[in-house]
Every structure is written in C-alpha cells, then in structure tokens.
Amino acid sequence: MIDFRYHLVSIVAIFLALAVGIVLGTNLLQDPAIKTANEMTSQLTRANEDLRGRLETMQAREQDHQEFVTTLTPQLVAESLAGEQVLIVEAPGAGTTYREATEQVLVQAGAEVTGRLLLLDKFFDPKSAGVLDGLVNQLKPAEMAFADTATVHDKAATLLAATLMTTDQTLAGTPNETLAAVVDGLQTGGFIDIDGDALNRATLSVLYAPDAPYEGDNAESQAAAFTSVAGALDAAGKGAVVTGAAATSAAPGGAITALRDDSEIVKRVSSVDSADMPEGQVVIVYALREQMNGGAGQYGTGAGAAAFQPVPPTPAPSPSSTESGS
Structure with a gap:
C-alpha cells in the first residue's frame, strides 16, 4: 500500500526535477538568447537610423523643389x-x-x-x-x-x-x-x-x-x-x-x-x-x-487623371522666323 511518505517523496522529486531543468535550460540558453536579442536590436537601430536619414534627405529635396517651383511660378503663368x-x-x-x-x-x-x-x-x-x-x-x-x-x-x-x-x-x-x-x-x-x-x-x-x-x-x-x-x-x-x-x-x-x-x-x-x-x-x-x-x-496624379498637366499651346511663329523659313 502506498503511504503518505511515498506521495510526499514523489512530489518533492517532481519539483526538484523541474527546478533542475529550469536551471540547466537557463544556463544553456541564456547566452545565445541574449546575444541574438542584442544583434537584432543593433540591426533594427541601424535600419531605423538609415530610414530616418533617407526621410530627412527626401524632405530637404522636396523643400528645395517647392522653393524652386514657387520662384519660377510668376514666369510660368505670366499673362x-x-x-x-x-x-x-x-x-x-x-x-x-x-x-x-x-x-x-x-x-x-x-x-x-x-x-x-x-x-x-x-x-x-x-x-x-x-x-x-x-x-x-x-x-x-x-x-x-x-x-x-x-x-x-x-x-x-x-x-x-x-x-x-x-x-x-x-x-x-x-x-x-x-x-x-x-x-x-x-x-x-x-x-x-x-x-x-x-x-x-x-x-x-x-x-x-x-x-x-x-x-x-x-x-x-x-x-x-x-x-x-x-x-x-x-x-x-x-x-x-x-x-x-x-x-x-x-x-x-x-x-x-x-x-x-x-x-x-x-x-x-x-x-x-x-x-x-x-x-x-x-x-x-x-x-x-x-x-x-x-x-x-x-x-494630376490620382485615379482618373489623364496627364499631370495640359499640353502647352504651340506658340505662334514670329514674323522673322516665318520669313527666314520661306
């Protein structure tokens, strides 16, 4: 007949085995897991810095582009x-x-x-x-x-x-x-x-x-x-x-x-x-x-747009160019 002492010893053995497994698993996996996590963090940090740099470059170029177009606008639309x-x-x-x-x-x-x-x-x-x-x-x-x-x-x-x-x-x-x-x-x-x-x-x-x-x-x-x-x-x-x-x-x-x-x-x-x-x-x-x-x-650029802008009208030939071509 299995007595109370047998049950107690069995339970203690189970918990002891779990404890030993946890200790062994932690010691075996700790260094590789930490190393992998650190490497991933470094990669993500570098990628984020790269993307931020690209975004800043694109924003600067867009700002220059807008300033360029704005400066030329009076000439582009004159009269x-x-x-x-x-x-x-x-x-x-x-x-x-x-x-x-x-x-x-x-x-x-x-x-x-x-x-x-x-x-x-x-x-x-x-x-x-x-x-x-x-x-x-x-x-x-x-x-x-x-x-x-x-x-x-x-x-x-x-x-x-x-x-x-x-x-x-x-x-x-x-x-x-x-x-x-x-x-x-x-x-x-x-x-x-x-x-x-x-x-x-x-x-x-x-x-x-x-x-x-x-x-x-x-x-x-x-x-x-x-x-x-x-x-x-x-x-x-x-x-x-x-x-x-x-x-x-x-x-x-x-x-x-x-x-x-x-x-x-x-x-x-x-x-x-x-x-x-x-x-x-x-x-x-x-x-x-x-x-x-x-x-x-x-x-424009959205759905249904046929082109970004109308076809510019063909300028009428000047009298001098007409004469030279005749």
Missing part, C-alpha cells in the same frame, strides 16, 4: 489669364492652405479674384432639399426654365451660375443687378455664404473639393450636388476647374472622383488633383487657360 475674373468656390471641409496659395498664383497669371462663394452644409443636406427648391423657385427670374430632369441642386446651381458668371468680358467684374436678391436670399436661408462684399460676375471659376471623401448614406447625393455646381458654373462662364488633393478628393468617394466618373460633366469641366503642390497650382492656371480655349481635361 496666362490676363483680364479674366475668377470666382473661388469652396465646398464644406475644403482646406484653406493651398487655396490661398492658388489665389496668389491666379493673380500672378493676371487674373482678378472676384470673391469666394462658400457652399454650406445645409446646401448638401437632403433634409433641406424641399426648402432649397422652394427658395430657388421664388428667387429665379420668370423667364428661367429648368429641364424636367433637373434635380434640386441642378436648379440651385443654374440660378447661382446665372447670377455669378458671364462670358461677356464687358460685364465681368460688375454685379448682376437683375439677380441681386439671389445671393442674399440663399445666404439668408443658410445655404451659402460669401467672403467679403457682394460678388461680382466672373468669367472663370475654381472649385475646391472637400479635404475628405464623402461618406455615409448621403455621400452619392452630396457628390452629385457638388458636380452640379461645377457643371453650371462652367456652362455660364468661360470654364471651370475642380481642384483638391489626390489623396482625398481623387480617392473613392471624393468630389474629383465623382466628377471624373460623370461621363457628361467630365467632357466639359476640368479637374486638377495636385492643388497641394506648387506645380499643381500652376497646372490650375493652365487648365483654366485650356478651358478658355474650349478644351477640358483631368490632370
């Missing part, structure tokens, strides 16, 4: 938009950093910025569509007719465009007295706002997309509303360009993506998804110039 009036339009969530830089480039190109139109959240809210529709019908001239298929935002965009845009150079830079109540009415209704004084008529427009893609149940209708505004401003003036950053506005759900996916609007309205780059701000000017000449294109 490209001489005498033109440009309306700036901002969707909710559009950034201000590159918008301010682009405004400066537009001025360097010879254009005058007539003002900023801010499209507010309420303009895109489906719950406010009925109120917007009623306000548009109340404010529009009696002779203005909308297509049977026009959405609420198509109608509102058409009315705004008729108020703020023109193709007549003699009217550019002057207020539209016949539709003076339109901006006031939509502003009072909380659908739009303006930066500064009442807006004068422009010949061209630049629309800034939100810095984040549209999301949620209303994403598609919001993107369509923004596209409607771009199309209407383009039709009522000499051209329109939608701009933003490739990582956001040209991503799935982005406003530029919605424009490029619209088979009809994309034929008329241009887009530039590199507004956050100095060279992209130059491309905006080139895209506006192309619009004035009756063309349109999708430019």
Whole structure:
C-alpha cells in the first residue's frame, strides 16, 4: 500500500526535477538568447537610423523643389489669364492652405479674384432639399426654365451660375443687378455664404473639393450636388476647374472622383488633383487657360487623371522666323 511518505517523496522529486531543468535550460540558453536579442536590436537601430536619414534627405529635396517651383511660378503663368475674373468656390471641409496659395498664383497669371462663394452644409443636406427648391423657385427670374430632369441642386446651381458668371468680358467684374436678391436670399436661408462684399460676375471659376471623401448614406447625393455646381458654373462662364488633393478628393468617394466618373460633366469641366503642390497650382492656371480655349481635361496624379498637366499651346511663329523659313 502506498503511504503518505511515498506521495510526499514523489512530489518533492517532481519539483526538484523541474527546478533542475529550469536551471540547466537557463544556463544553456541564456547566452545565445541574449546575444541574438542584442544583434537584432543593433540591426533594427541601424535600419531605423538609415530610414530616418533617407526621410530627412527626401524632405530637404522636396523643400528645395517647392522653393524652386514657387520662384519660377510668376514666369510660368505670366499673362496666362490676363483680364479674366475668377470666382473661388469652396465646398464644406475644403482646406484653406493651398487655396490661398492658388489665389496668389491666379493673380500672378493676371487674373482678378472676384470673391469666394462658400457652399454650406445645409446646401448638401437632403433634409433641406424641399426648402432649397422652394427658395430657388421664388428667387429665379420668370423667364428661367429648368429641364424636367433637373434635380434640386441642378436648379440651385443654374440660378447661382446665372447670377455669378458671364462670358461677356464687358460685364465681368460688375454685379448682376437683375439677380441681386439671389445671393442674399440663399445666404439668408443658410445655404451659402460669401467672403467679403457682394460678388461680382466672373468669367472663370475654381472649385475646391472637400479635404475628405464623402461618406455615409448621403455621400452619392452630396457628390452629385457638388458636380452640379461645377457643371453650371462652367456652362455660364468661360470654364471651370475642380481642384483638391489626390489623396482625398481623387480617392473613392471624393468630389474629383465623382466628377471624373460623370461621363457628361467630365467632357466639359476640368479637374486638377495636385492643388497641394506648387506645380499643381500652376497646372490650375493652365487648365483654366485650356478651358478658355474650349478644351477640358483631368490632370494630376490620382485615379482618373489623364496627364499631370495640359499640353502647352504651340506658340505662334514670329514674323522673322516665318520669313527666314520661306
């Protein structure tokens, strides 16, 4: 019969064996394990330092690159938009950093910025569509007719465009007295706002997309509303360009993506998804110039861009070169 002493001796033997195994295992593995860990730590440290050095080099090169382009910008855009009036339009969530830089480039190109139109959240809210529709019908001239298929935002965009845009150079830079109540009415209704004084008529427009893609149940209708505004401003003036950053506005759900996916609007309205780059701000000017000449294109680095910039126009031959070649 196995007694208590046998059990006790067995248990002590088991724990003694475990203790001996732990001691032996620790002594055998300690040095190799520590050595391996130290080597891995050294490798990771060196790799991290190498990556940090590369990043700093790339950042320095990018800074030099941006300074170089910024310095050359006045020459690159000189007189490209001489005498033109440009309306700036901002969707909710559009950034201000590159918008301010682009405004400066537009001025360097010879254009005058007539003002900023801010499209507010309420303009895109489906719950406010009925109120917007009623306000548009109340404010529009009696002779203005909308297509049977026009959405609420198509109608509102058409009315705004008729108020703020023109193709007549003699009217550019002057207020539209016949539709003076339109901006006031939509502003009072909380659908739009303006930066500064009442807006004068422009010949061209630049629309800034939100810095984040549209999301949620209303994403598609919001993107369509923004596209409607771009199309209407383009039709009522000499051209329109939608701009933003490739990582956001040209991503799935982005406003530029919605424009490029619209088979009809994309034929008329241009887009530039590199507004956050100095060279992209130059491309905006080139895209506006192309619009004035009756063309349109999708430019930048994001999905759907056909090229980084429009094909530069071929300069007309000078009289001297014509004579020498004849």
